[in-house]
Amino acid sequence: MTGFESHDELTPLLQEAPSASWSVRAASGRRLAAVAEVPEVAEVLHRLLLDGRDTFVTQETAEALLERWDVLGLRMVLTALASADDETGDHLGAAILNICGQSEEDGERLAVLCSALTSDEDRAVREEARRILEPLR
Incomplete structure (x- = not known):
């Protein structure tokens, strides 16, 4: 696991994810993004991306996932963007711009990732990837 030696090290982060504190949830999302490939973590990250209590949690978690550049x-x-309400969707979109829209090189890197996702098994992911890719071409 990237940055974590054992599941025991993930447990506190997983336990912090449903915290009543927006800042604790946001920090949890940022740290858990490093191990997004762990199925248990992926489920928690999805909930944090769609956090219904604070869009800062949504944006921080999304930015951390996008900073992986994978x-x-x-x-x-x-x-998450495919099923988000308008406000949450705005923050997910802002995260994409903040991380992937800072330079021409970032745009090229984003285009490569979106191109890979245009054949994803999930129709909603394919459509979102195509929507983002269109102006990059």
Whole structure:
């Protein structure tokens, strides 16, 4: 596991994720993004991306996943974006711009990741990837 030696080290982060404190949830999402490939963690990250109590949690978690610069991180954000309400969707979109829209090189990297997701098994992910990819072409 990246940055974690054992499941025991993940337990406190998983326990913090449903905290009543927005800052604790946001910090948990940021740290858990490093091990998003762990199925138990992926489920928690999805809930944090769609946090109904504070959009800061949504944006922090999304930015941490996007900072991975991999298909998995972007796929998780696009999955959430496909089912998000308007306000949450705005913050997920802002996270994409904040991380992936800072330079021409970032745009090129985002285009490569989106291209990989245009053939994803999930129709909603494919559509979100195509929607983002269109203006990048």
